[in-house]
Amino acid sequence: MNRLQKLFSKILRKKHLTNSNSDKSFDEIYNDLGCFKYDEVGFILDYENFNASVKWDEITQLNVYKKDLITIDQIEMQIVAGQKYFTISEELPGWFQFIIKTKEMFPTIPKDWDMKIINPPFQANFTTIYEKPSQN
DSSP states (O other): OOHHHHHHHHHTOOOOOOSTTSOOOHHHHHHOOTTEEEOSSEEEEEETTEEEEEEGGGOOEEEEEEEEOSSSEEEEEEEEETTEEEEEETTSTTHHHHHHHHHHHOTTSOTTHHHHTTOSTTSOOOEEEEEOOOOO
8 A cells, every 4th residue: 555545544534333424314313223133132233343242141230321522411331241341322323222122121221211311411420220130
């Protein structure tokens, strides 16, 4: 690759596909499975260079919070499966359907957590919405 190609490849990097820049209507974004594939035992998340396969019964905790981005807040969810964890945000394609699915799979999750967390604005409002019962 010559210098000019290297320069342009850095300048013209592929834009991350998010809910904000997808050019889809809200209904299309809401109903889109996005980066998620589901089966009866779990899900696969495949987004750009990140890939995770998680079984529902491996999830030990779901934590949600808001990240202050100066002019807006962004809702994020930390998915904990034993010693592993990763974080997704409301910008991830498939977010809305994933939230619906988690509420179906874990009936103890408050049904209105996503509405309650938005207030007050610009505060993290860290909340554990699911914790797997201990196996005593």
